Amino acid sequence: MSVAAGHALWSQPLLRRPLSFVTTTRFPTIFSTTMSTSTPVPHVPIPAKGVDYRGKVVLAPMVRSGELPSRLLALKYGADLVWGPETVDRSMIGTEQKVNPRTGCLEWTRPSNNQAAQGMPVKESIIFRIDPKRESSQFIYQIGTSNPDTAVQAASLVAPYVRGIDVNAGCPKPFSTSGGMGAALLRTPDLLCSILTALVEKVGTPNEIGISVKIRLLETPEATSALVNQLCKTGITGLTIHCRTTPMRPRERAIREQLRMIGDICRNHGVACLMNGDVTSREEGLALAQEYGIDGAMIATAAEANSSVFRSKEDGGVAPWQDVVKEYIQLAMSVENKCGNTKFLLSQLMPGRSPAYQGVQMARSYVEILAVLDITDVEMISKAKEADNILGLDVPRVTKADIKRQHKQQEKENQQKHQAKQAKRALEAGNNQKRRASQERSKKQKAEIAAGNAGFDGIGQGAMALAA
Numbered sequence: 001m002s003v004a005a006g007h008a009l010w011s012q013p014l015l016r017r018p019l020s021f022v023t024t025t026r027f028p029t030i031f032s033t034t035m036s037t038s039t040p041v042p043h044v045p046i047p048a049k050g051v052d053y054r055g056k057v058v059l060a061p062m063v064r065s066g067e068l069p070s071r072l073l074a075l076k077y078g079a080d081l082v083w084g085p086e087t088v089d090r091s092m093i094g095t096e097q098k099v100n101p102r103t104g105c106l107e108w109t110r111p112s113n114n115q116a117a118q119g120m121p122v123k124e125s126i127i128f129r130i131d132p133k134r135e136s137s138q139f140i141y142q143i144g145t146s147n148p149d150t151a152v153q154a155a156s157l158v159a160p161y162v163r164g165i166d167v168n169a170g171c172p173k174p175f176s177t178s179g180g181m182g183a184a185l186l187r188t189p190d191l192l193c194s195i196l197t198a199l200v201e202k203v204g205t206p207n208e209i210g211i212s213v214k215i216r217l218l219e220t221p222e223a224t225s226a227l228v229n230q231l232c233k234t235g236i237t238g239l240t241i242h243c244r245t246t247p248m249r250p251r252e253r254a255i256r257e258q259l260r261m262i263g264d265i266c267r268n269h270g271v272a273c274l275m276n277g278d279v280t281s282r283e284e285g286l287a288l289a290q291e292y293g294i295d296g297a298m299i300a301t302a303a304e305a306n307s308s309v310f311r312s313k314e315d316g317g318v319a320p321w322q323d324v325v326k327e328y329i330q331l332a333m334s335v336e337n338k339c340g341n342t343k344f345l346l347s348q349l350m351p352g353r354s355p356a357y358q359g360v361q362m363a364r365s366y367v368e369i370l371a372v373l374d375i376t377d378v379e380m381i382s383k384a385k386e387a388d389n390i391l392g393l394d395v396p397r398v399t400k401a402d403i404k405r406q407h408k409q410q411e412k413e414n415q416q417k418h419q420a421k422q423a424k425r426a427l428e429a430g431n432n433q434k435r436r437a438s439q440e441r442s443k444k445q446k447a448e449i450a451a452g453n454a455g456f457d458g459i460g461q462g463a464m465a466l467a468a
């Protein structure tokens with residue numbers, strides 16, 4: 001038995017809920033090699049409105065790449081569940097909840113600080129949104145937090161509309177860890193457990209949904225084992241293990257050595273376990289889960305590059321990027337997704353070598369995106385015009401390049417004016433000189449005439465006297 005499996009479930013005094021027992025016949029047959037079909041295994045009961053992560057291949061939480069249209073796309077291609085991007089608790093507290101009358105989406109908004117500070121008309125920023133019709137039944141909300149009270153406050157806002165709340169305890173980015181959130185929670189396991197316990201008791205139980213956590217590997221199997229054991233006693237229904245340690249970069253290969261041990265601990269506690277890290281397709285996810293005795297798999301970057309990785313081979317497998325891009329744009333327009341986010345996602349979905357790649361990045365509206373991609377579908381173009389109109393993309397916008405161009409034009413005009421002024425001055429100076437010369441001449445002539453009239457010339461007179 002592994003180090004971790006020695007921590008038996010039954011003796012855990014901290015366990016919050018009575019366990020139910022099920023036989024493995026509830027699981028897909030792929031898991032039968034890891035569990036005898038007759039052995040009863042414990043389950044932390046899945047609440048009535050919650051969802052069991054077992055047997056699932058799911059979309060990972062991804063800031064920016066996991067916005068609403070990306071989630072809808074993953075669901076369209078067969079993802080069993082989708083995680084939302086980490087949303088920090090403090091950013092949700094104090095938001096106003098609205099229904100977008102055109103899309104039917106639920107939106108949590110707050111006035112944009114930047115615009116207020118700049119004295120501009122205050123716009124609403126959407127902090128989080130969900131499509132209750134198309135995703136609610138498969139949606140897990142991920143929260144960024146380092147405090148049980150604020151976690152409960154924020155999670156309570158969305159709990160009635162989601163199937164589960166997941167705590168991010170794996171993000172290594174400074175914006176997360178500096179506030180004690182994300183991977184920093186791996187160093188403060190007691191705090192992490194108090195957050196999970198508070199969420200289970202004050203959000204999960206009253207709303208009848210499950211609470212889960214996403215963690216990374218610690219440096220040693222012993223440390224990971226101790227942490228997973230502690231977490232599994234909080235009453236969570238699921239745990240995702242990202243098979244990298246905190247200092248590891250995303251391009252470094254995922255480590256799978258501790259997986260079986262983690263799966264064993266979770267199973268002994270009745271907690272569903274998902275594996276994450278370098279999973280590239282539904283089939284691979286299920287095969288790896290079976291190989292390591294895990295309950296399911298989570299996919300991030302492979303799904304960011306082509307969401308059809310969720311589609312089984314039987315249903316057509318991975319689709320060409322052109323098809324995926326078209327589907328994605330339709331979904332993005334249907335939920336009025338910000339054009340900037342859509343272009344970012346398209347930069348992930350399109351190969352960089354595609355001739356349209358640069359054009360899409362330069363496009364300023366949905367209509368322009370369709371034009372660059374040569375999409376001539378009349379209905380899509382009409383939807384694009386509608387989306388552009390709603391998002392204010394159909395009015396000429398003043399960009400930085402426009403301002404630069406205007407400055408250059410202004411400079412040119414100023415220079416031309418200056419040159420014209422100088423030329424005018426030079427001309428005037430020339431004319432004045434001519435006028436003065438002519439005045440001099442006429443003065444002299446007048447004097448000569450006057451002298452002639454008087455019968456002698458003063459100068460000439462002296463000269464004549466000398467000559468005589």
Ligand SMILES: Cc1cc2nc3c(=O)[nH]c(=O)nc-3n(C[C@H](O)[C@H](O)[C@H](O)COP(=O)(O)O)c2cc1C
Pocket residue numbers: 060061062063064065084085086142168169170171214242250276277278279298299300301302
């Ligand atoms: C663009 C991007 C954003 C991410 N945002 C989050 C996040 O909000 N919360 C989280 O727990 N992990 C986040 N992750 C990590 C992924 O969920 C996942 O754990 C990691 O990418 C490993 O999976 P993979 O090997 O399939 O990419 C993010 C990853 C990427 C690429």
